Amino acid sequence: xxxxxxxxxxxxxxxGEIDHHSARAMRESIDAAIQMKKPSVLRLDFSGxxxxxxxxxxxxxxxxxxxxxxxxxxxxxxxxxxxxxxxLLSGLxxxxxxxxxxxxxxxxx
Amino acid sequence: xxxxxxxxxxxxxxxxNEGFARSAVSAFVTQLDPTVGELxxxxxxxxxxxxxCVVHAYADRIGKVFINVRISDNSLVTVKVRDKGCGIADVxxxxxxxxxxxxxxxxxxxxxxxxxxxxxxxxxxxxxxKGTTVTFQKRLSCRVNNV
Numbered sequence: 001x002x003x004x005x006x007x008x009x010x011x012x013x014x015x016g017e018i019d020h021h022s023a024r025a026m027r028e029s030i031d032a033a034i035q036m037k038k039p040s041v042l043r044l045d046f047s048g049x050x051x052x053x054x055x056x057x058x059x060x061x062x063x064x065x066x067x068x069x070x071x072x073x074x075x076x077x078x079x080x081x082x083x084x085x086x087x088l089l090s091g092l093x094x095x096x097x098x099x100x101x102x103x104x105x106x107x108x109x
Numbered sequence: 110x111x112x113x114x115x116x117x118x119x120x121x122x123x124x125x126n127e128g129f130a131r132s133a134v135s136a137f138v139t140q141l142d143p144t145v146g147e148l149x150x151x152x153x154x155x156x157x158x159x160x161x162c163v164v165h166a167y168a169d170r171i172g173k174v175f176i177n178v179r180i181s182d183n184s185l186v187t188v189k190v191r192d193k194g195c196g197i198a199d200v201x202x203x204x205x206x207x208x209x210x211x212x213x214x215x216x217x218x219x220x221x222x223x224x225x226x227x228x229x230x231x232x233x234x235x236x237x238x239k240g241t242t243v244t245f246q247k248r249l250s251c252r253v254n255n256v
Contacts, residue, residue, distance in 0.1 A: 019131075020160040020214075021124035027215065051131075051149070053156040054223050058215035082149050089226055090219060091206075 001026055003033050009041030009072070010034065015048035018056040027059060031066060038070045047078035056083070057090040064095065075099055112179035112187075114140075122167040122174050122192070124160075130176060131155040137178050138186055143249045150227040151186065151247060157220040158190035158243045164211050166194025166241055184249045189242060196237035204233065 131152040175191040209218035228245040235241040
């Protein structure tokens, strides 16, 4: 996992497998970064994620709530095809935080 | 149906074993030459079932998790994940999407919904104080018959 800062927020590149076991450490590092910087945008980049069960959904929802406390937003980017079904099943679409691949070039500016 | 091939594993309900469990099942099923998608779906379902054992069945202790995988009919995979934990009082409620008894652990309440969606058939049997058995089946597209 890699956390980098940009002008408007934090980008977290998640890597490897996300399950109940690994999500705990990810959650702690991300929350520490959020609390330090209080960014307006938290980008969760899933391009390096090779496996994810519903713990990944819990991870996104939890960060969504924490960011909302600071008035910030979460963007979920670069979701690999294998994970799309899980994202869809979770109902996260209703929050409108997942960026389609085609939209990413515009928002990256 | 008589299985053509079968395997059993027993391990402690430690969260560090979640990855082991799905990898072990996945390795066993690989002999059927499943697609990447099918394998991913089985791994995800196993991960959800085992996480339930770790988080719920043995919430305050470490217990044993039993996994039995059977291959029959050349392409039918049956996975049983069993625990001797606390059991589920209301299985129907537990299986409702978004229902969770562990919000503090950031559980999304999607475990059973995922198992249901990623497999062909799901059955949950539970007895309070005795444990739970989750059984799911998946028929693979099976491009070879090499069992």
